Structure formats: C-alpha cells, structure tokens
Amino acid sequence: MVGVDFGTLSGRAVVVSVHDGTEVGSAVHEYAHGVIDTALPGTDVRLGPDWALQSPQDWIDVLRLAVPRALEAAGVAPEQVIGIGTDFTACTVLPVTADGTPLCFETPSLPHAWPKLWKHHAAQSHADRINALAAARAEPWLPRYGGKISSEWEFAKALQVLEEDPGVYGRAERWIEAADWIVWQLTGVETRNACTAGYKGIFQDDAYPSASFLAELHPDFPSLVGKLAVPDLAPLGGLAGRLTARAAAWTGLPEGIAVSVGNVDAHVTAAAADAVRPGQMVAIMGTSTCHVMPSDRLAEVPGMCGVVKDGIVPGLWGYEAGQSAVGDIFAWFADRFVPASYIERAAEQGISVHEHLTALAERQAVGEHGLVALDWFGGNRSVLVDHDLSGVIVGQTLATAPEDVYRALIESTAFGARTIVETFEKSGVPVTEFVVAGGLLRNRFLLQVYADVLRRPLSVIGSDQGPALGSAIHAAVAAGAYPDIQKAAAAMGRRAEAAYVPDQERADAYDRLYTEYRTLHEIFADGRMAHTLRAIRNGARA
Numbered sequence: 319m320v321g322v323d324f325g326t327l328s329g330r331a332v333v334v335s336v337h338d339g340t341e342v343g344s345a346v347h348e349y350a351h352g353v354i355d356t357a358l359p360g361t362d363v364r365l366g367p368d369w370a371l372q373s374p375q376d377w378i379d380v381l382r383l384a385v386p387r388a389l390e391a392a393g394v395a396p397e398q399v400i401g402i403g404t405d406f407t408a409c410t411v412l413p414v415t416a417d418g419t420p421l422c423f424e425t426p427s428l429p430h431a432w433p434k435l436w437k438h439h440a441a442q443s444h445a446d447r448i449n450a451l452a453a454a455r456a457e458p459w460l461p462r463y464g465g466k467i468s469s470e471w472e473f474a475k476a477l478q479v480l481e482e483d484p485g486v487y488g489r490a491e492r493w494i495e496a497a498d499w500i501v502w503q504l505t506g507v508e509t510r511n512a513c514t515a516g517y518k519g520i521f522q523d524d525a526y527p528s529a530s531f532l533a534e535l536h537p538d539f540p541s542l543v544g545k546l547a548v549p550d551l552a553p554l555g556g557l558a559g560r561l562t563a564r565a566a567a568w569t570g571l572p573e574g575i576a577v578s579v580g581n582v583d584a585h586v587t588a589a590a591a592d593a594v595r596p597g598q599m600v601a602i603m604g605t606s607t608c609h610v611m612p613s614d615r616l617a618e619v620p621g622m623c624g625v626v627k628d629g630i631v632p633g634l635w636g637y638e639a640g641q642s643a644v645g646d647i648f649a650w651f652a653d654r655f656v657p658a659s660y661i662e663r664a665a666e667q668g669i670s671v672h673e674h675l676t677a678l679a680e681r682q683a684v685g686e687h688g689l690v691a692l693d694w695f696g697g698n699r700s701v702l703v704d705h706d707l708s709g710v711i712v713g714q715t716l717a718t719a720p721e722d723v724y725r726a727l728i729e730s731t732a733f734g735a736r737t738i739v740e741t742f743e744k745s746g747v748p749v750t751e752f753v754v755a756g757g758l759l760r761n762r763f764l765l766q767v768y769a770d771v772l773r774r775p776l777s778v779i780g781s782d783q784g785p786a787l788g789s790a791i792h793a794a795v796a797a798g799a800y801p802d803i804q805k806a807a808a809a810m811g812r813r814a815e816a817a818y819v820p821d822q823e824r825a826d827a828y829d830r831l832y833t834e835y836r837t838l839h840e841i842f843a844d845g846r847m848a849h850t851l852r853a854i855r856n857g858a859r860a
C-alpha cells in the first residue's frame with residue numbers, strides 16, 4: 319500500500335506492507351511555495367493580516383516526486399502496490415471549476431482564487447457573525463460544534479470570499495476540501511468524504527445549514543451548498559475510484575489500483591496508532607495539535623471542534639478538539655528571540671537551537687523560571703474557539719533567560735491540552751487513554767512534561783509517519799484487504815502503551831502552575847484586550 323500525507327510545509331509518501339503495516343520506504347517533498355502568507359507567488363500582490371494560502375501545484379508535485387522516490391527507496395515493484403490513500407490538513411479549501419481546475423491557475427493575481435490553508439484566520443469576523451446568528455436562531459447543529467464554528471472552516475472562509483471578492487465566488491463552481499480535490503485528481507471522480515463534511519462543512523443529520531439561515535448572512539450565500547454537494551458522502555475507508563492513466567504517470571503506480579476516500583491527517587492517524595476504540599484520544603502534535611477520539615456516546619462538549627457520526631471510524635461518534643499553534647509557537651520563539659550566543663553554542667555542539675534550549679530547560683525544577691504563559695499565539699481553537707485571541711507570558715523579569723521562556727511555552731501547550739481533556743470528561747465523555755503522534759514526538763522532554771501536567775500515562779504511536787501510515791491502512795480497506803478500519807488498524811497500526819508515566823512530585827508542582835494558567839485563561843477569555851490590540855494593529859497597517 320502507499321499512503322500520502324499532505325502537510326503544512328511538505329508532503330510525504332510511505333510504502334507499507336499490507337500484512338503488518340511495516341514501512342518499507344518513504345520520501346518527503348518540501349513544498350516549493352510553502353505557506354503563502356505575505357504575497358502571491360510571482361506577483362506584487364500583498365496579503366493582509368492572518369492570511370495563509372497554499373499552491374495546488376505543490377500538492378501535485380508530491381505525487382510526481384515523493385511517491386516514485388518512496389517506491390525506489392522501498393525496492394518495491396509498482397505492480398506489487400494494490401492501493402493508495404491520502405490525507406490532508408483541514409480545513410484547507412479551494413474554489414475550482416466544474417472540472418476541478420483551481421481558480422488560482424486561471425487568475426493567479428487574485429488572493430481569493432487560491433486555496434486557503436487551515437491556518438488562514440482572516441475570516442474570524444465572518445465566523446463571529448455565523449456563530450451569533452446560529453445562536454440567535456437556536457440552530458440545532460450548533461451544539462455539535464461546542465457552541466461555535468471556527469474561522470478555519472468552510473463556511474466562514476467561503477463567506478469571506480463572497481463578501482470580499484464576489485467575482486471569484488461566482489466563478490467557483492465547486493468549493494472543495496483539498497482532501498477531496500487530490501482524490502479527484504487521482505481518480506477523475508469527484509467525491510466528498512464524511513470526515514471533512516462533518517467537521518469542517520457543518521454537515522449534520524444529513525444536511526448542511528438551511529437556505530434561510532445562509533440567506534440571513536448574505537442573499538447569495540445559499541448557493542454555497544450547491545458548490546459543496548454531491549449525491550452522497552463517501553464513507554471513510556471506502557473506495558473513491560481507481561487510479562487514472564494520468565495519475566499513474568505522475569506516481570509510477572499501476573493504472574486502475576484502488577484509491578481510498580479522502581481524509582484528514584489527524585483523523586486518519588487514529589488508525590495508525592490502533593486507537594479506534596471508545597475513549598482513546600489521539601493528540602497529533604506538530605505545528606498545531608489536533609485531538610481526535612472515537613466514542614460510543616453523544617454529548618455536547620463546550621468548545622470542541624465537532625462531533626460527527628462515523629467521523630473517525632464507521633459505527634462510532636468521532637470527537638475533535640485542538641490547539642491552533644503548538645510547534646509553531648516553539649519555532650516562532652526560536653526563530654525570532656534567541657540570541658546569537660545560543661545559536662553559536664548549538665552549532666558548536668552539532669545540535670539544533672531547539673535541542674539546545676530543551677537541554678537547558680530540562681535542568682530546571684518545575685516553576686523555577688517563575689513564568690506562566692497562555693498558548694494562544696495562533697488563537698484558541700479549543701475550548702474558546704476564537705482565533706483573534708493572542709499569547710500571553712506573565713512573570714518575566716530582567717533575569718529571565720531564553721530557556722525559561724521556551725520551557726514556559728512548552729508547559730503552556732500542555733496546560734492547553736489538559737484544559738481540553740478536562741472539558742471532555744466534565745461533559746461526560748471519558749478519556750481512557752491519551753496517545754501522542756506527530757513531529758513533536760522527537761522531544762522526549764516535552765512528552766514528559768505532558769505526562770506530568772496531564773497526570774496520566776502517555777502512549778506513543780509506533781510510526782514516524784502516522785498520517786501516511788493511516789492513509790495506507792484506509793487504502794487497504796478500500797482495496798478489500800480488510801473488511802473494516804478496526805481490523806486493518808489492529809493488523810497494521812501500532813503504539814507503545816504508557817511510554818511516559820507522570821512523576822508524582824512534578825505533577826503536584828505543575829498543579830500549582832496550572833491553577834495560575836486557568837486564572838489567566840479566565841481573565842483573557844473574553845478577548846477584550848486581544849481584540850482591541852488586533853484592531854489597533856490592523857488599523858495601523860491599513
């Protein structure tokens with residue numbers, strides 16, 4: 319099987335044994351355009367605050383370059399591959415024509431013609447209006463999203479396009495998640511997966527929001543449903559279609575092999591960790607963190623990203639929550655605020671700046687730095703659902719060192735994760751196991767901090783390429799190698815249970831810091847100061 323994971327900065331392909339999930343070869347392709355957040359490629363068109371776009375050409379290049387290299391690394395003949403599966407960041411969404419052509423290919427100088435990456439947060443005001451109207455009308459779908467939908471999602475981003483560039487909105491015959499668009503390119507068949515439709519497209523109880531609701535937001539907005547709709551949503555693990563001759567030429571794979579239904583990087587990782595049973599929460603920790611968990615019960619969890627029937631595995635409710643920035647926070651600090659002496663010292667040791675800061679921070683006792691921080695540098699996805707919130711660091715003095723701040727930022731993300739877990743459990747949705755995956759697994763100190771702060775053991779996925787492995791597992795089901803995702807995950811997925819266990823003394827000390835974090839959380843939750851400062855900033859940049 320081949321699994322392809324389309325991330326924020328790169329795409330990676332992995333070749334996997336269908337029998338036991340052994341990864342026999344992989345390759346990574348770094349996107350040429352990366353995250354487009356300052357100016358459109360090849361133009362002098364500048365982007366506003368909180369914009370984040372991507373290029374569809376980068377995604378095609380992953381198929382053209384990473385998949386053949388993964389096959390070569392694996393030493394596997396193409397004819398041995400029986401299926402391919404893909405996953406994507408979400409909500410990453412783009413306007414296209416009826417035949418799937420991205421509008422940015424036709425009009426590259428128009429910002430709204432480009433795909434909006436998941437961390438495009440410039441539609442917050444549009445999300446605020448959607449939430450206010452939904453609450454006023456007591457829309458029945460709103461509680462399924464913890465009381466608020468996010469500016470990251472399909473409807474808020476589409477409303478921004480409609481109001482800021484109605485020409486692009488009118489030309490868009492389809493408004494489609496990148497997860498479904500890439501499958502369309504592989505199969506020649508347009509499908510819509512149940513995962514992104516439910517979590518990012520407000521599809522609940524077999525319907526999108528009503529035309530009357532959408533019309534109150536804008537007279538032309540009811541037309542969005544027509545740009546989203548296909549006759550039926552495709553189930554996860556289902557067969558989306560067969561690899562076309564064009565896609566076979568791109569990838570070097572045989573024409574006609576199975577292509578599984580599209581999926582989200584976080585949600586597909588549950589299968590890679592064999593964490594597809596009720597109560598197993600998987601935290602996929604990278605630039606951001608997404609928390610996903612199957613459950614056999616339906617509940618309203620304040621500030622969750624959503625609960626969707628069959629949203630992770632068929633037959634169970636799937637819950638999602640998340641933190642908008644985690645690894646991004648550490649990268650921001652290391653890239654912009656570390657003095658030259660630290661960079662030089664790291665180079666002398668042959669390690670990264672992150673490794674150097676971690677080694678220094680790890681020597682400290684809990685609370686020694688005298689700091690507490692709020693992890694809202696990319697806004698708050700859960701449980702406040704407000705991407706106009708901003709980060710806070712309290713306790714800095716003239717003696718504060720870079721490693722002090724770095725450790726406080728790590729701890730802040732662990733406190734944010736604890737807030738999410740406690741919110742689920744207070745709402746009657748138990749978390750029986752906390753499983754970690756993603757790029758931050760390399761930082762053992764960070765994982766120990768999470769175990770201590772959460773006061774519970776951490777299980778660790780057994781793969782460095784969790785989403786890609788998860789996509790391969792879904793492809794195995796689509797190809798008929800297994801009857802369902804649970805059986806495929808049991809055979810091909812893996813995790814180390816209780817790989818990190820909490821230290822009682824450190825956990826007690828962290829409880830004191832967590833109390834202060836919660837105090838800050840309550841003080842700044844209303845957003846009054848953050849919103850005012852953002853408005854002042856935006857006005858000064860206008």
